[in-house]
Amino acid sequence: MNKCFGCGELTSNEGLCERCFRIKHYSEYQVIVKNNSDFIPILQNVNKSHDLVLLVVDLFNVGNLSLIRKYLKNDIILVLTKRDLLPKSISFEKLYDYDYKIDVIDKIIISSKKNYNFDNLLEMINKYKKSDKVYVVGFTNAGKSTMINKLIYNYSNNKTEITTSPMPSTTLNTISIKLENFTLVDTPGLLDDGDIANYVEGNELKKIIPKKEIKPITYQIKGFQTLIVDKYLKIEAKDIDLTFYISNDLKIKRFYKKIAINNLKKTTVEVNHNDVVIKGLCFIKTNKKSVLDIYTLDNVDVFTRDSMI
Ligand SMILES: Nc1nc2c(ncn2[C@@H]2O[C@H](COP(=O)(O)OP(=O)(O)OP(=O)(O)O)[C@@H](O)[C@H]2O)c(=O)[nH]1
Ligand SMILES: [Mg+2]
Known part of the structure; x- marks a missing residue:
């Protein structure tokens, strides 16, 4: 051999x-x-x-x-x-x-x-x-x-x-x-084990992994809003700025009401000017103290860390 x-x-x-x-x-x-x-x-x-x-x-x-x-x-x-x-x-x-x-x-x-x-x-x-x-x-x-x-x-x-x-x-x-x-x-x-790469197909992963410089996008949430990224992520938030660092090939959609999506696991996180990480998919910078409801694929880790950027 x-x-x-x-x-x-x-x-x-x-x-x-x-x-x-x-x-x-x-x-x-x-x-x-x-x-x-x-x-x-x-x-x-x-x-x-x-x-x-x-x-x-x-x-x-x-x-x-x-x-x-x-x-x-x-x-x-x-x-x-x-x-x-x-x-x-x-x-x-x-x-x-x-x-x-x-x-x-x-x-x-x-x-x-x-x-x-x-x-x-x-x-x-x-x-x-x-x-x-x-x-x-x-x-x-x-x-x-x-x-x-x-x-x-x-x-x-x-x-x-x-x-x-x-x-x-x-x-x-x-x-x-x-x-x-x-x-x-x-x-x-x-x-x-907590990385999204383990739970998606190859052609999906090619979109999730950024290939070029990320252009951060800030959503200024006024009142209650829902943000959705493909079938991977839903965030329910109120009165906060969320800055997404995510592959430019993925589109974020904004709704001004609750949206039902099946098969996503909910994690409630307290944030305070730090980052929320959805492991392997993105990180999100926050600008104040607040609580977010985050829904993502079953085994994907969701956690906060000191703001990196
Ligand atoms: N944008 C960018 N992509 C990179 C860079 N270095 C590696 N990549 C990409 O990251 C992916 C993984 O790279 P690999 O070198 O195979 O990673 P590895 O650490 O050897 O992975 P394993 O062998 O599975 O442990 C590939 O798609 C690379 O093209 C870099 O500096 N910039
Ligand atoms: Mg290698």
């Missing part, structure tokens, strides 16, 4: 496995049923070494980083990626100084899509690495493999490309790639 250089899975093919070939050439994604019991042991193995870890985090979809930290004693650099998705007008300090609720030795903001800040990333890796191995970890879809491909493209003559896609669990096992004076090890991302 060989190891597929696209996803790390064992395969009888040389080079790319059938699944990676289909993703790469036809954007055709075959869902592989994996769960964290396959992936957590990989992180636990990383923990046994003193190697540096890059924790890659999607700035649009941050997640609970302590869930990953708890498996790792290693030094971690927090790599905040997909900067291109958030509005350019947000200051660097705002994103950099935000409390991501994790203990790290350093952090950096990048965009693999725009090839932004990679010279500094490489310099930072060289500054902190303790051995010739550097691990790349994070939640699924964070952009780990895309970042590694950009590092390879920028700083080596290597022509290999790891498979990337908007669907969860693209990388299935570790993939080691030599770069200058060290080896980068890609790992499969942990699945976040």
Whole structure:
């Protein structure tokens, strides 16, 4: 058996496995049923070494980083990626100084899509690495493999490309790639059970995941109103400004009365100038103290956090 250089899975093919070939050439994604019991042991193995870890985090979809930290004693650099998705007008300090609720030795903001800040990333890796191995970890879809491909493209003559896609669990096992004076090890991302990506079809997910800079939209709610996003989200609110950070491919509809939608789960949240996160779908900035009724798909997490922007 060989190891597929696209996803790390064992395969009888040389080079790319059938699944990676289909993703790469036809954007055709075959869902592989994996769960964290396959992936957590990989992180636990990383923990046994003193190697540096890059924790890659999607700035649009941050997640609970302590869930990953708890498996790792290693030094971690927090790599905040997909900067291109958030509005350019947000200051660097705002994103950099935000409390991501994790203990790290350093952090950096990048965009693999725009090839932004990679010279500094490489310099930072060289500054902190303790051995010739550097691990790349994070939640699924964070952009780990895309970042590694950009590092390879920028700083080596290597022509290999790891498979990337908007669907969860693209990388299935570790993939080691030599770069200058060290080896980068890609790992499969942990699945976040509360993320909407687990509960929608591929063509829906392509609309939900933003592809370009998000243009925030503010709804000034006067009196009682209902906001609806496709079949994913309904919000009932009263006298508050709600600023949506959501894929521009999704349309928000406003109604001035109650609207019945079946099959959505209700969560009532108290807000106070902070963000409401509908995990993987959007975050919403609020401008006062209030209570919102939020209806979304059954298993999708709804929670508040300190305002990020
Ligand atoms: N806009 C934008 N999209 C990005 C960026 N980096 C990655 N993506 C997209 O995010 C999606 C996931 O990227 P991957 O590199 O496959 O993510 P991963 O972390 O390796 O995911 P797993 O292998 O499933 O753990 C793909 O659709 C990428 O094109 C970025 O800097 N900006
Ligand atoms: Mg990957």
